[in-house]
Amino acid sequence: MIDSQTRNLTLWNLSVAFVAFVVACFLGFYQVVERSGLFEFLKSERLYFTSVSTHGVLMAFVLTTFFIMGFGYYTAVTSLKRPVWKPALAWAGFGLTLLGTVMAAIPLVAGKASVLYTFYPPIQASPWFYIGAALLVVGSWVWCAIMVIMAVQWKKDNPGQPLPLAMYATTANALLWLWTSAGVAMEVVFQLIPWSLGWMDAIDPGLSRTLFAWTLHPIVYFWLLPAYTALYCFVPRAAGGYLFSDEMARFAFLGLLVFSLPIGFHHLYMDPEQGSGWKLLHGVGTFLVTVPTLVTGFTVLASMEIAGRLRGGKGLFGWIGALPWSNPMVLAAILAFLMLILGGFGGIINASYALNAMIHNTAWVPGHFHLIFAGTTIIMYFAITYHLWPRLTGKALYSNNLALVQLWTWFVGMTMLSTPWHVLGLLGQPRRISEVTYNSLLTLAWQPYELFMIMGGAVLLGSAILFAYLLIKSLGSTVAASDLEPAYAEPIHAPRDLPGWVENIKLWNVVIGALMLLSFGYPILQFFFLKTYDSIPWGY
Amino acid sequence: MHIDPLEKKWLYITFGMVGLFLGAIFISALISGIHPPSNVETIDSARLHLSEEFAEDNLGVKIQSDGSIRVTMVAGRYGFFPRHITLPADTTITFRWASIDVLHGVHMPMTNMSTMVVPGYVAEVTTEFPKPGDYPMLCNEYCGTGHDFMWSKVTVVDKQTWERQHPSSKGDES
Numbered sequence: 145m146i147d148s149q150t151r152n153l154t155l156w157n158l159s160v161a162f163v164a165f166v167v168a169c170f171l172g173f174y175q176v177v178e179r180s181g182l183f184e185f186l187k188s189e190r191l192y193f194t195s196v197s198t199h200g201v202l203m204a205f206v207l208t209t210f211f212i213m214g215f216g217y218y219t220a221v222t223s224l225k226r227p228v229w230k231p232a233l234a235w236a237g238f239g240l241t242l243l244g245t246v247m248a249a250i251p252l253v254a255g256k257a258s259v260l261y262t263f264y265p266p267i268q269a270s271p272w273f274y275i276g277a278a279l280l281v282v283g284s285w286v287w288c289a290i291m292v293i294m295a296v297q298w299k300k301d302n303p304g305q306p307l308p309l310a311m312y313a314t315t316a317n318a319l320l321w322l323w324t325s326a327g328v329a330m331e332v333v334f335q336l337i338p339w340s341l342g343w344m345d346a347i348d349p350g351l352s353r354t355l356f357a358w359t360l361h362p363i364v365y366f367w368l369l370p371a372y373t374a375l376y377c378f379v380p381r382a383a384g385g386y387l388f389s390d391e392m393a394r395f396a397f398l399g400l401l402v403f404s405l406p407i408g409f410h411h412l413y414m415d416p417e418q419g420s421g422w423k424l425l426h427g428v429g430t431f432l433v434t435v436p437t438l439v440t441g442f443t444v445l446a447s448m449e450i451a452g453r454l455r456g457g458k459g460l461f462g463w464i465g466a467l468p469w470s471n472p473m474v475l476a477a478i479l480a481f482l483m484l485i486l487g488g489f490g491g492i493i494n495a496s497y498a499l500n501a502m503i504h505n506t507a508w509v510p511g512h513f514h515l516i517f518a519g520t521t522i523i524m525y526f527a528i529t530y531h532l533w534p535r536l537t538g539k540a541l542y543s544n545n546l547a548l549v550q551l552w553t554w555f556v557g558m559t560m561l562s563t564p565w566h567v568l569g570l571l572g573q574p575r576r577i578s579e580v581t582y583n584s585l586l587t588l589a590w591q592p593y594e595l596f597m598i599m600g601g602a603v604l605l606g607s608a609i610l611f612a613y614l615l616i617k618s619l620g621s622t623v624a625a626s627d628l629e630p631a632y633a634e635p636i637h638a639p640r641d642l643p644g645w646v647e648n649i650k651l652w653n654v655v656i657g658a659l660m661l662l663s664f665g666y667p668i669l670q671f672f673f674l675k676t677y678d679s680i681p682w683g684y
Numbered sequence: 685m686h687i688d689p690l691e692k693k694w695l696y697i698t699f700g701m702v703g704l705f706l707g708a709i710f711i712s713a714l715i716s717g718i719h720p721p722s723n724v725e726t727i728d729s730a731r732l733h734l735s736e737e738f739a740e741d742n743l744g745v746k747i748q749s750d751g752s753i754r755v756t757m758v759a760g761r762y763g764f765f766p767r768h769i770t771l772p773a774d775t776t777i778t779f780r781w782a783s784i785d786v787l788h789g790v791h792m793p794m795t796n797m798s799t800m801v802v803p804g805y806v807a808e809v810t811t812e813f814p815k816p817g818d819y820p821m822l823c824n825e826y827c828g829t830g831h832d833f834m835w836s837k838v839t840v841v842d843k844q845t846w847e848r849q850h851p852s853s854k855g856d857e858s
């Protein structure tokens with residue numbers, strides 16, 4: 145069993161993540177009910193936007209950041225087989241992230257920061273919200289630093305050895321997050337905080353949107369990489385087989401690190417403040433970054449097929465039936481895959497330079513990211529947690545069957561929620577509305593879909609409560625966990641003669657820096673030589 | 685290093701697919717000239733009333749000398765002004781937008797008239813409407829608690845009807 149320091153760090157980080165998650169799921173359910181317009185007495189724009197802002201921040205920033213930090217400490221310690229570097233610092237980082245979360249949560253819940261999780265100016269929130277958000281990010285940088293330092297120290301002590309794959313992925317994610325968060329950090333520190341404190345009268349929303357777009361795309365890979373880590377490092381072994389290729393996995397993580405960063409303008413396709421050439425450039429990058437995901441799809445499926453055949457599966461598809469569907473890790477991987485395939489189709493449409501106009505800011509968009517983020521990513525977070533919980537607490541999971549029920553219901557609920565959401569988008573419904581007031585025949589076609597979404601939301605809320613129940617119930621379990629050892633998958637071919645550049649952190653930072661300069665340099669600089677007009681703050 | 689022959693094949697397929705998608709995008713962009721709204725043009729959103737183009741009296745639908753149509757509109761909490769416009773089908777129409785306050789997004793469902801309206805910048809979209817009918821024009825970016833109520837109306841009439849109503853629109857300058 146791993147040392148108690150690491151266990152506590154991971155447990156605390158995961159617990160904060162899941163408290164945020166469960167609270168936010170209640171808000172999510174309220175939102176689908178409110179926006180349907182079926183319940184007159186619930187109608188309140190003020191409450192709705194307070195709720196969506198809180199739900200978005202809790203899910204996108206709090207759940208993810210704490211989960212990733214907790215999982216990262218576990219991965220580093222178990223894969224490198226050494227203790228956390230400077231645990232006191234790790235706790236300080238945790239404390240800072242938590243402090244930031246609380247500072248941002250108070251104005252959010254009080255309705256003083258109903259600016260949604262994207263907080264686009266010139267609508268202004270309480271300064272506490274921006275300061276809290278900044279502290280949350282700075283706290284997570286402490287985690288990044290610890291991950292990178294542990295990897296570098298291990299390399300020094302094991303010359304010529306490749307990093308264990310799980311740590312390779314975690315280090316890539318730490319570097320990715322440092323680069324990713326720089327955009328929003330610049331926006332918050334140089335624009336939003338001074339402006340909300342009244343030190344600056346006005347700021348340029350065009351510049352803000354550009355800096356936010358810097359963060360907005362790679363952040364989804366920051367959320368997704370732990371899920372991929374589990375797909376590569378846990379799933380093949382849980383399925384009873386081997387990882388098809390350790391080396392391709394490294395290239396996939398490297399590709400995601402480098403190419404997810406310089407492409408954020410696909411979020412600005414419909415914006416007037418950036419020229420079309422830059423948008424096209426980022427659009428090309430957006431399609432290139434599908435390559436590592438398609439590679440991941442191949443490697444993970446191949447690994448599962450090997451496992452299925454080792455278990456006696458025959459024929460073209462027989463191996464699928466032979467997989468251990470009753471293993472939560474394997475089940476989650478299969479369901480995550482199904483949602484990833486559907487979400488991938490949608491993503492291609494969003495990413496398309498011309499097609500984007502059709503679905504931009506429609507209900508299609510939350511439909512898409514609930515499917516792929518709340519679906520694919522979060523279902524893997526559940527599986528990782530079921531895998532870690534016994535190893536952290538020393539107690540067996542309360543019920544494997546309930547865990548399977550929880551994963552299935554999450555999948556079914558997410559399908560029921562996000563499918564009608566996509567359709568609503570195609571029927572023209574905008575995102576982020578609390579009710580339908582448009583006096584148009586078009587809106588009659590929207591109603592049945594709203595009803596379906598409520599049912600999906602109810603199933604999801606039930607699933608989230610079941611998840612929390614299982615974890616809490618397991619804490620009181622009297623059965624000791626049978627296997628406390630970490631369970632990383634073995635590759636078919638151990639990585640051999642990996643060229644040095646694969647693990648050269650300095651080199652990759654330089655490459656990323658150059659790509660960022662190329663794709664964001666001029667688009668950011670232009671705001672300093674164009675004659676721009678800044679915006680004063682507005683309420684909401 | 686070890687790359688399996690199957691992996692190699694899959695990589696070729698992957699790059700083939702990406703190439704296909706990018707090919708389609710480049711054809712639509714460079715040959716058909718389809719681009720998202722991207723004119724980098726600034727304006728003082730606090731003084732729109734003093735600008736020539738976006739002053740209240742100059743808003744609305746204007747017929748250009750080449751027969752094309754220009755629509756100048758202002759987005760502000762909570763509406764698009766003028767609140768109701770009528771446009772011809774099958775005609776090239778250029779919309780020009782400015783915000784008087786915060787960030788808005790404007791979309792006419794079932795058409796590709798879509799753009800963000802960012803304060804400080806002029807947004808421009810050129811498009812055509814093939815189908816006559818009544819269209820809502822909706823705000824699709826959160827702009828405050830009245831965001832739900834931010835919409836206006838567009839009526840698209842067939843080209844003959846429009847030309848009868850606007851004798852000056854036949855292309856020749858009148």
Ligand code: HEM
Nearest residue numbers: 169172173175176200203204260518575576577601604605
């Ligand atoms: C019980 C399950 C859930 C339900 C019923 C639900 C429902 C909703 C609804 C109705 C909205 C408002 C969208 C709008 O007004 O356009 C929303 C927003 C959002 N949801 Fe969820 N959600 C759930 C779970 C999740 C999860 C697990 C995540 C991610 C981990 C997530 C991430 C988000 C984000 C980031 C937003 C903000 C979107 C925005 O500001 O436009 N949700 N959700």
Ligand SMILES: [Cu+2]
Nearest residue numbers: 360361410411
């Ligand atoms: Cu993106």
Ligand SMILES: [Cu+2]
Nearest residue numbers: 823825827831
């Ligand atoms: Cu709006």
